[in-house]
Amino acid sequence: MIAHAPILAIVVPLFAGFLTPVVSIVAKRFGVERARDWFVMGAAILMLLIVASMAPAVWRGEVLVYKLGGWSPPWGIVLAVDGLNLLVALIIASVVSLIAIYSVVYMERDSGLEKYYTLLMLVTAGCMGVTLTGDVFNLFVFFEIMSISSYALVAFRRNWDSVEAGIKYMIIGSLGTSFILLSITLMYGLVGSLNIADLAGKIEAIKATQPLPMIVPLMLTLFVVGFGIKIAMVPLHAWLPDAYQAAPSAVSALLSGATTTVGVYAMLRVSYMLFGALAIGTMFIILGLVTMVVGGLMALTQRDLKRLLAYSSISQMGYILLGVGFGTAMGIQGGLFHLLNNAIYKVLLFMCAGAIVYRVGTSNLDELGGLGKNMPITATLFIVGALAISGVPPFNGFASKWTIYVAGMEAGQPICTAIAVVMSALTLAYFLKAINSMFLGQQPEHLREVREAPLPMLFPMLVLAVFCVVLGILPSLGMDLVRPAQGAVMNQLGYIGSVMGAG
Amino acid sequence: MSLNYIIAMLLFTLGIYCLLIKRNIVKMVIGLGVLTNGLHLFLISLGYREGGIAPILAGKMLENGATAEFAAAAVDPIPQALVLTSIVINVCTMALALSLAIYIYRHYGTLNPFKIRRLRG
Amino acid sequence: MAGMTVIVRTIGRLLFPFLFLFGAYIIVHGQLTPGGGFQGGVVLASAVILLLLAYGMEGAQAKVNALQAELADALGGMILVWMGLMGIIVGIAFFQNVLPFGSLGQVLSAGNLPVFNLGVGIKVAASILMVFYAMLRIQGGKEE
Amino acid sequence: MRQAVALILVLAVGALLIFTVNAYLLPFGRFPERRIGGFENESVGKRILEDAPITTGSANVVTSVVWDYRGYDTLGESTILFTAVCGVAMLFRVARRRS
Numbered sequence: 105m106i107a108h109a110p111i112l113a114i115v116v117p118l119f120a121g122f123l124t125p126v127v128s129i130v131a132k133r134f135g136v137e138r139a140r141d142w143f144v145m146g147a148a149i150l151m152l153l154i155v156a157s158m159a160p161a162v163w164r165g166e167v168l169v170y171k172l173g174g175w176s177p178p179w180g181i182v183l184a185v186d187g188l189n190l191l192v193a194l195i196i197a198s199v200v201s202l203i204a205i206y207s208v209v210y211m212e213r214d215s216g217l218e219k220y221y222t223l224l225m226l227v228t229a230g231c232m233g234v235t236l237t238g239d240v241f242n243l244f245v246f247f248e249i250m251s252i253s254s255y256a257l258v259a260f261r262r263n264w265d266s267v268e269a270g271i272k273y274m275i276i277g278s279l280g281t282s283f284i285l286l287s288i289t290l291m292y293g294l295v296g297s298l299n300i301a302d303l304a305g306k307i308e309a310i311k312a313t314q315p316l317p318m319i320v321p322l323m324l325t326l327f328v329v330g331f332g333i334k335i336a337m338v339p340l341h342a343w344l345p346d347a348y349q350a351a352p353s354a355v356s357a358l359l360s361g362a363t364t365t366v367g368v369y370a371m372l373r374v375s376y377m378l379f380g381a382l383a384i385g386t387m388f389i390i391l392g393l394v395t396m397v398v399g400g401l402m403a404l405t406q407r408d409l410k411r412l413l414a415y416s417s418i419s420q421m422g423y424i425l426l427g428v429g430f431g432t433a434m435g436i437q438g439g440l441f442h443l444l445n446n447a448i449y450k451v452l453l454f455m456c457a458g459a460i461v462y463r464v465g466t467s468n469l470d471e472l473g474g475l476g477k478n479m480p481i482t483a484t485l486f487i488v489g490a491l492a493i494s495g496v497p498p499f500n501g502f503a504s505k506w507t508i509y510v511a512g513m514e515a516g517q518p519i520c521t522a523i524a525v526v527m528s529a530l531t532l533a534y535f536l537k538a539i540n541s542m543f544l545g546q547q548p549e550h551l552r553e554v555r556e557a558p559l560p561m562l563f564p565m566l567v568l569a570v571f572c573v574v575l576g577i578l579p580s581l582g583m584d585l586v587r588p589a590q591g592a593v594m595n596q597l598g599y600i601g602s603v604m605g606a607g
Numbered sequence: 608m609s610l611n612y613i614i615a616m617l618l619f620t621l622g623i624y625c626l627l628i629k630r631n632i633v634k635m636v637i638g639l640g641v642l643t644n645g646l647h648l649f650l651i652s653l654g655y656r657e658g659g660i661a662p663i664l665a666g667k668m669l670e671n672g673a674t675a676e677f678a679a680a681a682v683d684p685i686p687q688a689l690v691l692t693s694i695v696i697n698v699c700t701m702a703l704a705l706s707l708a709i710y711i712y713r714h715y716g717t718l719n720p721f722k723i724r725r726l727r728g
Numbered sequence: 729m730a731g732m733t734v735i736v737r738t739i740g741r742l743l744f745p746f747l748f749l750f751g752a753y754i755i756v757h758g759q760l761t762p763g764g765g766f767q768g769g770v771v772l773a774s775a776v777i778l779l780l781l782a783y784g785m786e787g788a789q790a791k792v793n794a795l796q797a798e799l800a801d802a803l804g805g806m807i808l809v810w811m812g813l814m815g816i817i818v819g820i821a822f823f824q825n826v827l828p829f830g831s832l833g834q835v836l837s838a839g840n841l842p843v844f845n846l847g848v849g850i851k852v853a854a855s856i857l858m859v860f861y862a863m864l865r866i867q868g869g870k871e872e
Numbered sequence: 873m874r875q876a877v878a879l880i881l882v883l884a885v886g887a888l889l890i891f892t893v894n895a896y897l898l899p900f901g902r903f904p905e906r907r908i909g910g911f912e913n914e915s916v917g918k919r920i921l922e923d924a925p926i927t928t929g930s931a932n933v934v935t936s937v938v939w940d941y942r943g944y945d946t947l948g949e950s951t952i953l954f955t956a957v958c959g960v961a962m963l964f965r966v967a968r969r970r971s
Contacts, residue, residue: 111822115812118951122805125798125958172944173815173823178916179923181944219962226955233948241689245948248696249955252703256959259707267710268723271632274707278639278700279626285646285693286619292686293653293897296906296915310908317908319896322888609900612893620886627878649893654917656903662933663762664925674925681933683903683917684924688937692949695766699956702859706960709863759930764938805954808947823943829929838930844939848950855957862957862964 106157110170110183113154113193114232117200120147121225128218141208144221148204148228152197155190162190163588167602169238177238177604178302184238184603186595187588191440192369195447196231199361200224202451202564207354209560210458214352220260226253227358231366238603240288241298243370247284251277251334254363258351269350273343280333280340287326290319301603304377304596311379324379328387331374334367336418337425338395345402348414349467353458356410360417361451368424368443376593388429393523396422400527403534409457409467412538413450416493416531420446426524427508428593430515437590438507441582445500445575449492452568456486459557459565460542469538474547478554483543485565490539492572494532500572503579611652618645632711632718636704643697647690654683662687732782740782747775751853758845759838765845769852776857785864794861797854804851811843 124144131139158168168185175181185193204224211220230250237243255277259270292298295306311320329340336344348356375384399418406412424446427439459482460475461467476483492499495506505528512521556562575582592599622642629635659682668677708718715723754761755768780788792800815824825839898905904918912918920941921933928936938946 108816108822111816115809115822118947119809121951122802122809122954126802171821173825173940174821175941178914179920180941216962216965219958219965222958223955223962226951226958229951241692241942242945242948245692245696245945245952248700249948249952252699252952252959253955255703255707256955256962259710259963262710262963264714264725267707267714268725271704271707271711271720271723274700274704275626275632275635275639278704279623279642282622282639282642282646285643286649289646289650289653290893290897292650292689293893294906294908295911296904296917297911298685298916306911306914313908317896319892322892609894611900612897613890616886616889616893619889620882623885624878624882627882628875652900653897654903655901657901659903661762662921663760664931664933665760669931674922677925678918678921681921683915684920684933684937685917685942687934688942688945691766691934691938692942692945695949696952699952702956703959703963706863706963710963759932759935761932762934764932764935801954801957805950808950812943812947823940823947825928825940838928838936839940841928841930841935841939844943844946845935848946851950852953855953858957859960862960865964865966 108170109154109158110168110185110236111172113151113158113197114183114229114236116147116151116154117225117232118229120144121222121229124222124225125218128221138208140218140221141204144225145201145204145208147225148197148201151228151232152194152201155193155197158185158190159194162187165588165591167599169603169606171606177606178297178299181242182238182299182603182606183236184301184599185236186599186602187590187592188369188373188440189235189592191444191586191589192235192365193232195365195444196228196235196362199358199365199447199451200228200231202567203354203358203361206357206455206458206561206564209558210354210462211352214261216260220257223253223257223260224358227257227362231362234366234370238300239298240291240300240303240374243300244281244284244288247334247366247370248281250363250366251281254355254359257355257358258347260352260355261350263350265346265350269343269346273347276333276340276343280330283326284330287323287330290323290326294319294323299603300373300377301600305600305604307378308380320379324375324384327374328371328391331367331371332391335364335371335421336395337391337421338398338418341395341399341418344418345411345414348417348454349408349411353410353454353461356413357451357454357458360413360454361447364417364421365443365447368421372428372593377596377599380596385429385431388425389517389520392422392425392427392429393520394422395419395425396524396527400530400534404530406534407469409460409469409472409538409542410454412469412534413453413457416534417446417450419527419531420450420493422527423505423508423524426520427504427511430508430511430517432511432515433590433594434507435511435515436593437583437586438504438511440586440589440593441507442501442504444582444586445492445504445572448568448571448575449489449499449501452485452489452565452572453493455561455565455568456482456489459561462561463554463557464551469541471548472542473545473551474543475551475554476543477547478551479543479556481562482557482565485562485569486543487539488569488572490535491532492576494535495528496532498573498576500575500579500582503576503582507579507583609652611655612649615645615649615652618642618648621645630719630721632708632720633705635720636701636708639704640697640701643693647693650686650690650693654686656682737782740778744775744779747771747778751775751849755845755849756842759841765848766852768845769849770856772849772853773856773860776853777860780860780864792857794858797857797861800850800854801858804847804849804854807847808844808851811840811847814840
């Protein structure tokens with residue numbers, strides 16, 4: 105079965121998605137509605153195990169190539185798993201498993217839960233498909249699965265805010281995916297192939313012609329705009345705060361932990377693999393700085409917890425782009441490590457916000473206060489997450505941000521490093537403000553009776569907080585996780601060779 | 608310069624223009640449709656060859672087993688397959704977008720995206 | 729939905745079997761002629777939607793009700809999934825052809841392809857019907 | 873004002889696209905040809921046209937691409953259909969709040 109692991113990692117959530125409506129009908133008939141939740145949870149954990157089973161081979165430096173339908177690389181679709189894919193797949197599978205556990209209690213007051221779980225599994229299948237595929241059109245198809253199900257999930261509660269956020273996200277997101285499709289079309293017209301490795305080799309040859317054909321930077325721009333919408337790079341970020349604020353917190357956590365990670369992955373894979381030698385580093389540095397600064401400044405003025413987290417999410421994307429943009433081994437390593445850490449503490453923070461919304465019913469900072477006494481565990485976990493995201497030692501955010509700073513100094517970009525340090529301090533400032541107005545200070549009368557969040561919600565939060573601390577104390581552990589991915593980003597020829605050689 | 612490419616790209620940009628300028632969500636969704644259809648037209652045009660036949664083995668060629676002759680005459684099948692996929696994706700996006708538009712109208716009583724602004728800051 | 733005049737109703741009733749047959753033809757001849765599962769499925773769905781327009785919700789639900797559509801959707805999905813998995817079970821690769829090819833140009837040829845077309849035809853017809861039913865449920869701004 | 877800016881932006885994008893497409897992609901109606909790089913004989917579509925009737929047994933090459941060479945894409949496509957149906961059904965669900 106190990107040989108089929110790449111396809112099974114996609115097929116398990118996909119089939120779980122197809123089966124969830126059937127399972128919930130059957131479960132309802134037998135009066136055990138919870139069976140549906142257990143089924144989804146089981147599928148997510150099974151997926152995590154399958155992804156983990158690929159790890160030893162990939163960390164040895166192999167590229168796992170799976171030929172769908174038995175067609176050799178350029179003719180059919182292949183799945184190709186190298187270090188980068190594996191890291192992202194691990195992040196997604198873990199995040200989804202934790203969110204499946206968290207949703208059991210958090211979502212129990214909503215109607216239409218079988219649809220929620222179906223869409224959750226389909227988002228997962230889409231993320232996995234984008235992550236593991238080695239074919240650029242297939243990447244687009246699964247990107248659409250991921251996008252369409254996340255549009256639906258954002259609008260899940262159907263109230264005023266969420267339909268507004270849903271339609272905004274949908275229109276902006278669809279524009280982005282059509283840019284991606286246009287770029288894929290141009291590639292097909294240019295070289296007549298759709299396989300990423302094959303395209304990489306051929307575009308490399310085209311780039312060698314003098315002068316550089318204008319179509320190559322055009323395709324790159326279209327890809328960056330398309331994926332940039334998904335990761336909310338700054339001029340394209342308008343949808344994100346609305347979507348994160350209006351969606352249920354579990355969905356906000358999913359979007360910040362899984363879909364943005366996939367967006368970064370797709371951007372890295374496409375830009376470094378297909379357009380490696382162009383000046384993409386400088387472009388990423390500039391975009392990263394702008395994203396970081398604008399996201400941070402906007403977060404300062406927010407009065408809603410989830411909106412604040414959304415803007416800080418934008419700001420963290422800037423760090424990742426900055427680290428990756430330095431282009432050195434250390435910079436890419438720092439950027440990918442930050443990608444991992446961002447998924448961990450961002451999901452943690454959104455889960456804490458969800459716990460507060462679950463108990464109090466609002467995420468407006470003006471209406472909260474003095475909750476530290478009532479919800480001590482949630483408060484502690486939120487503070488852990490907030491310190492981690494602000495880059496305070498000994499938490500994981502510090503380790504990755506430090507790597508990015510060092511990489512920046514080594515790459516001869518002290519100004520970028522200085523801006524990043526300042527923005528990190530700013531992050532601490534607005535998180536302190538949020539902590540102050542939520543957990544400290546005057547407690548309004550109506551919050552006296554608030555109780556601690558239930559255990560099934562606390563458990564995934566605890567797991568994530570433990571990761572925050574462990575990766576902060578032992579940063580080398582995280583570095584070991586990330587190093588194969590960094591090797592994969594920089595090893596274009598190896599990837600082409602392994603995939604094309606598999607035929 | 609070929610007319611097919613130009614018109615396809617014009618449709619694409621017309622769709623973008625529609626998305627930027629229209630003040631009605633349904634019209635924006637129509638713009639999205641125009642944009643995608645431009646792309647489909649472009650994709651199909653990429654695989655065309657002068658005087659080509661549809662990539663379906665039929666009639667005399669099928670009886671004679673003339674696959675080599677067929678391969679030299681038929682148009683590219685891959686863009687057609689991609690367009691089939693893309694059309695379905697487009698239909699799905701539209702179905703969901705129009706459903707959301709129905710909900711928007713029920714809540715807000717308007718389809719003007721500039722009036723639908725509860726979330727801000 | 730109330731339904732329409734007697735002219736529309738009569739023509740709808742007369743056309744329904746032909747549309748259904750045409751849809752089935754497109755699906756079954758997917759590997760021989762232009763068309764296939766998606767296109768045929770849409771034609772099948774349009775046959776039922778014609779009834780829906782002519783006779784209203786009840787007329788269409790008498791042929792295919794919402795639960796049947798949901799089950800057909802699941803059935804179509806399962807056919808695709810199982811044909812895909814057959815490749816793994818037989819021991820080659822996901823989506824690999826496992827059935828014999830037959831002779832080129834016959835209705836029963838091309839291995840897995842007719843089965844896939846059949847599955848996706850059922851699935852598309854059911855899905856499009858479900859979208860229509862779901863949207864009609866809140867017709868007039870009021871939930872049923 | 874907004875209209876003018878949008879119009880100029882769109883015209884610029886359109887002109888860029890039309891120029892690039894005509895300058896670098898294959899000339900219309902010359903399918904296996906490629907303008908730069910000389911990948912004419914490596915075009916995937918060309919090879920599939922030659923092989924498909926034999927390797928998949930289907931007379932309709934588009935169907936054999938849709939369901940065999942790129943069958944996995946089509947599985948994704950039907951998943952999208954399922955997703956959209958699920959999303960629409962989710963939006964129009966009858967709310968039955970638990971007490």
